[in-house]
Amino acid sequence: MLGIGGEEYEQRQIAMRRLAARAGFQGVVAWSRGGSTQDHYADVYYLTGFYQHQPFVPDAPGRWRAQGHAAVVLPVDGPALLLTDVRAVQEPRPAAPVRTAPDLVDALAEQIRASIPVGTVGLIGCEAMAASWWRRLRSTLPGHDLVDADHLARQVRRIKSPAELSLLRASGALGQRAMAAAQDAATPGTTEAEVAAAAIAEIVRAGGAYYGMGISSGAESHTFAASGPAPYSADRRLSAGDLLRIDLYGSVHGYLFDLARTWIVGTEPTTEQRRLLDAVRDSVHAGIEMLRPGRPIGEVARRCQKVFERSEFVAHHGLPGSEMGGAWGHGLGLSFEPPWVTEDGPDASERLEAGMCLALERRIAMPSVGDANYEDDVIITDSGPELITSDPR
Structure with missing residues (x-):
């Protein structure tokens, strides 16, 4: 059965305590946001397996504060405690004792005072912590110095366990099935929303979690998605010959898939469209071939860039600007995470190791030509790259 067992959560907490102690902390706090979004859930989930589905509700002092969030208090020399405003928790139980409190900020301060000696406390999940909280x-913990410790989470999650790798494989396979369902639905006359619904239904039917997508087509294919709250249009109907681009992301047991495909609706691509599609796919595939233990990440990015620059598309249109600030991908697990696949920068000299998972991608967006996006997820193994979003067809 897929999933993370209680013993692995215990080992994760031990590993985090060791990292915290080496960093000079007396303990750490993992803070996460739930509300059925997957932007900031990973830190609490990684340590306890708990996800908070209550959506965020603005504070009502005296009644509730930080609804839709959860926290783990982890002293370097004491047991973990999970704080949530959920009154009852379903199976599987979190891998830590649970304390329920309507005001999570006050409860967190109280628990820090009770379990972590005066000193430095690392905060993991800073992006999900509102400035007011x-x-x-800080005002209620004058004896504690709260500091950013997100680097500890990045360090401990960098290499995936065998159980995590199994979940990533299952997630990649589900993502590919969802994309295939979208492709099957994308016939002339259907809407972007109907195509999106086919992908989402496949994810939900299998027990996965839909995270989001960017979808565009036809005259709007050079954009990432519609400007409104929904990333797809219920009015824009596909026509034969349209470019249709989807960047799709979701998860299995919290572990993400992130893949992108572009195709031509209802007919074969023109020569110009083929150049566009080949440029993004071939450059990403060239990078995938380089994903082997010991290889510096910067070399992977340089290989992708070199193949892209030699493409027929660039020969005819010149070199377009990057849609990702020069990055050719990123780490993947419980979130979109480092390392960033770039030719330079802080991660370029980092060497790949077995057990890492990366998403390699490229997107071209030119109003005069259109948009093409290609992305695959890959596990690094001792024998080389393992593609986990391959199309079985």
Whole structure:
């Protein structure tokens, strides 16, 4: 059965305590946001297997504060405690004792005072911590120094366990099935929304979690998605010959798939469209071939860039600007995460190791030509790259 067992969560907490102690912390706090979004859930989930589905609700002092969030308090020399405003928790139980409190910020301050000696406390999940809650914590904990410790989470999650790799494989396979369902639905006369619904239904039917997508087509194919709250249009109907581009992301047991495909609706691509599609696919595939233990990440990015620059598309249109700030991909696990696949920068000299998972991608967006996006997810193994989003067809 897929999933993470209680013993692995215990080992994760031990590993985090060791990292925290080496960093000079007396303990750490993992803070996460739920609400059925997957932007900031990973830190609490990684340590306990708990996800908070209550959506965020603005504070009502005296009644509730930080609804839709959860926290783990982890002293370097004591047991973990999970704080949530959920009154009852379903199976599987979190891998830590649970304390329920309507005001998570006050409860967190109280628990820090009770379990972590005066000193430095690392905060993991800073992006999900509102400034008003941060100020309140600091004002009520004058003897504790709260500091950013997100680097600890990145370090401990970098290499995946065998159980995590199994989940990533299952997630990649589900993502590919969802994309195939979208392709099957994308016939002339259907809407972007109907195509999106086919992909989402496949994810939900299998028990996965839909995270989001960017979808565009036809005259709007050079954009990432519609400007409104929905990333797809219920009015834009596909025509034969349209470019249709989808960047799709979701998860299995919290572990993400992230893949992108572009194709031509209802007919074979023109010569110009083929150049566009080949440029993004071939450059990503060239990078995938380089994903082997010991290889510096910068070399992977340089290989992708070189193949892209030699493409027929660039020969005819020149070199377009990057849609990702020069990055050719990123780490993948419980979130979109480092390392960033770039030719330079802080991660370029990092060497690949077995057990890492990367998403390699490229997107071209030119109003005069259209948009093409290609992305695959890959596990690094001792024998080389393992593509986990391959199309079985």
